Amino acid sequence: xxxxxxxxxxxxxxxxxxxxxxxxxxxxxxxxxxxxxxxxxxxxxxxxxxxxxxxxxxxxxxxxxxxxxxxxxxxxxxxxxxxxxxxxxxxxxxxxxxxxxxxxxxxxxxxxxxxxxxxxxxxxxxxxxxxxxxxxxxxxxxxxxxxxxxxxxxxxxxxxxxxxxxxxxxxxxxxxxxxxxxxxxxxxxxxxxxxxxxxxxxxxxxxxxxxxxxxxxxxxxxxxxxxxxxxxxxxxxxxxxxxxxxxxxxxxxxxxxxxxxxxxxxxxxxxxxxxxxxxxxxxxxxxxxxxxxxxxxxxxxxxxxxxxxxxxxxxxxxxxxxxxxxxxxxxxxxxxxxxxxxxxxxxxxxxxxxxxxxxxxxxxxxxxxxxxxxxxxxxxxxxxxxxxxxx
Numbered sequence: 001x002x003x004x005x006x007x008x009x010x011x012x013x014x015x016x017x018x019x020x021x022x023x024x025x026x027x028x029x030x031x032x033x034x035x036x037x038x039x040x041x042x043x044x045x046x047x048x049x050x051x052x053x054x055x056x057x058x059x060x061x062x063x064x065x066x067x068x069x070x071x072x073x074x075x076x077x078x079x080x081x082x083x084x085x086x087x088x089x090x091x092x093x094x095x096x097x098x099x100x101x102x103x104x105x106x107x108x109x110x111x112x113x114x115x116x117x118x119x120x121x122x123x124x125x126x127x128x129x130x131x132x133x134x135x136x137x138x139x140x141x142x143x144x145x146x147x148x149x150x151x152x153x154x155x156x157x158x159x160x161x162x163x164x165x166x167x168x169x170x171x172x173x174x175x176x177x178x179x180x181x182x183x184x185x186x187x188x189x190x191x192x193x194x195x196x197x198x199x200x201x202x203x204x205x206x207x208x209x210x211x212x213x214x215x216x217x218x219x220x221x222x223x224x225x226x227x228x229x230x231x232x233x234x235x236x237x238x239x240x241x242x243x244x245x246x247x248x249x250x251x252x253x254x255x256x257x258x259x260x261x262x263x264x265x266x267x268x269x270x271x272x273x274x275x276x277x278x279x280x281x282x283x284x285x286x287x288x289x290x291x292x293x294x295x296x297x298x299x300x301x302x303x304x305x306x307x308x309x310x311x312x313x314x315x316x317x318x319x320x321x322x323x324x325x326x327x328x329x330x331x332x333x334x335x336x337x338x339x340x341x342x343x344x345x346x347x348x349x350x351x352x353x354x355x356x357x358x359x360x361x362x363x364x365x366x367x368x369x370x371x372x373x374x375x376x377x378x379x380x381x382x383x384x385x386x387x388x389x390x391x
Contacts, residue, residue: 144335178341
């Protein structure tokens with residue numbers, strides 16, 4: 001059941017009366033309201049101050065950006081001025097075209113001059129090499145005629161042939177053929193060792209200067225009148241005297257070879273001097289390639305040894321054998337004639353010079369024909385420029 005049912009409802013319900021407000025409570029509410037208003041004002045003031053600070057910092061940042069922008073603008077202005085100055089210094093289009101034309105002309109002239117210089121230098125270098133080949137052949141001929149030096153002459157002729165081979169010219173075939181023949185002839189000759197012969201003859205001269213004669217020996221066969229004398233007899237003293245005298249005087253009736261007189265003193269000195277002079281003459285002939293003089297000097301030395309010294313002298317026999325051996329050695333050869341090879345090389349050089357002079361006569365006509373189209377092209381360009389200016 002509800003409260004209405006439990007309590008009887010009266011016609012006039014009596015409500016309790018509200019208490020009257022006190023003055024203290026009113027003062028507290030106003031203070032709180034004022035405090036709230038002050039707090040709101042302080043918050044608004046702080047927010048406003050923060051906004052002002054933010055605006056100031058933003059203004060300062062914008063001012064910095066503005067200064068940077070102004071600096072960049074000033075640098076760009078300076079660059080623009082520098083570019084404008086450079087552009088002002090640059091030539092005009094007509095001047096650039098004129099310079100391009102002059103540059104093309106200079107390049108063409110330079111190429112033509114380079115070709116001429118290359119041809120001149122190449123020809124001069126080849127001329128020098130050919131002159132060197134001719135000089136080598138002359139030197140080889142001189143070595144053969146004066147010194148008969150086969151090896152040196154062959155090397156010189158081979159050098160001349162190498163120079164002609166480097167020319168790589170079919171016209172040099174005849175000259176190289178003559179050089180090949182000269183090389184074959186030189187390599188077929190035997191080398192003469194003149195220096196060796198000179199030294200060997202010098203050694204024989206030193207040996208001849210100390211050559212001595214050998215005293216003849218005598219061997220008794222024991223068949224003498226004094227050989228029957230017994231030892232201890234009075235005749236033994238005569239035997240000793242005979243032996244002493246026999247050292248100076250010997251008589252042999254049954255000798256089987258000729259005994260030459262014993263050389264001593266001035267006679268031995270004269271024989272040594274004559275033998276030394278003969279060997280010295282042989283040395284001179286060996287160095288100068290005089291075969292007849294060389295043979296005659298050695299024959300004279302051999303005759304001196306055979307006539308002045310005995311055959312049983314070992315020193316004289318050894319010297320005689322050595323002289324006989326050296327007399328068989330040649331000191332001169334018949335040098336080949338290098339004149340055909342030299343004439344062939346000279347003919348080849350003359351042929352090249354004639355061909356070069358003929359090419360120089362033809363070259364000016366070719367250059368004039370090449371320069372004519374260039375002049376025609378310049379005239380056409382000038383006429384086109386005049387027409388464009390009139391339009």
